[in-house]
Amino acid sequence: MRVGFVGTENSHVKHFIRLLNLEDRHPGHRAVALAGGRSEHNIKLAEYGGLDVIVEEPTDLLGHVDAAIVCNRDGGLHRSAAEPLLRAGLPVLVDKPLATTIEDAAALLDVAQDSGSTLVSASALRFVPEISQFTTDHAEHGPLRHVHVVGPADPDSEYAGLFFYGIHHVETACEILGNPVLRPGDLRVQASREGDTVWASTTIGRTVVTFTFVVPQDDGRVPFHATAIHTRGVIASELSLGPDYNAPALDSFVEAAQAGQPTLSAEQLLSPVVVLTAINEALEGAR
Known part of the structure; x- marks a missing residue:
């Protein structure tokens, strides 16, 4: 599974890259791409993890990855980042929070259901x-x-x-x-x-x-x-x-993506929002 990242300003992205590429916690799964353009930060992240692809927009990840992790620090950006990826059928892990409005959270859950994609979101706690x-x-x-x-x-x-x-x-x-x-x-x-x-x-x-x-x-x-x-x-x-507080969320995502079944139901994912x-x-x- 080739994994791409959105919201790379979040330090969690480096954690996930370490777990996948440097420590090989999930053999056969690898971080390969970053969205957000060729900023100095993204170039350093790519060098750190040996990633080959840097694109501008989340939709540019399509064709390069099999799954995506959305990590924007501002959860208000999560819908716009994750929705097109879910619509394309990719499994997506949305770092906390799933969204910052009920409308945005419900929209993501509806798209995941309609496309048959797997949506996972969880606090590390x-x-x-x-x-x-x-x-x-x-x-x-x-x-x-x-x-x-x-x-x-x-x-x-x-x-x-x-x-x-x-x-x-x-x-x-x-x-x-x-x-x-x-x-x-x-x-x-x-x-x-x-x-x-x-x-x-x-x-x-x-x-x-x-x-x-x-x-x-x-x-x-x-x-x-x-x-x-x-x-x-x-x-x-x-x-x-x-x-390693991000490791269990990654474990849960990999397991859910392989099974094609999220850990929590859509209604349970909506409830914290x-x-x-x-x-x-x-x-x-x-x-």
Whole structure:
């Protein structure tokens, strides 16, 4: 499988190239092409990974690659980058977030379904080892009643505000809750902002879900952390991202592309965008 990349300004692209070409984590799969033109950055990336092709536009990848990874830091660009590739039938991994509007996310999912292409998108926090200790029903602690996720995110980020990092919080909660299907209008959200911190709360099923988004500072940032409160106990853990934090997403993509079947359903992929959109709307209404 020949893999091409869009949104090469994202450091994740270099990670994926390392995993594919330098470390050969997936024999028979190779990074071969970059979109975005012959910038100094792209030339260095190509030299780093031994890539042969640099093109201008995402559509120029067609004919050069068998699959694509879209990594734009601004998730608002993901639809325009991924849609023509999906329409052509290519498997596509869209780095978080899938999109920054429900309309764009739904459009990508519709195109993937119509063309029979495989669309994968996931926060790296879905795969961290600590996530496995969280469950909706715990043998010792009982049913889950409250999930709280903390982490860095800036509502004023130039990369679509809370969607840039806040999608990590939301996908973590969705993973803990078993990836429920949520549709526009399903959620009632309360949100507020005080200086560098945003709080949001909602209820998903029978579980209260709260989020704390803290703006990263020059001297550091709050770590990602999750707390699950059950009827008879509490589980809490920092969520650590190691140097290979992009590897599980790549593993999932390769597996899904080979099987022709995404890991999550279209409705499950849309749900985090539904949640974060509702949070943004509540935050806007609170001003």
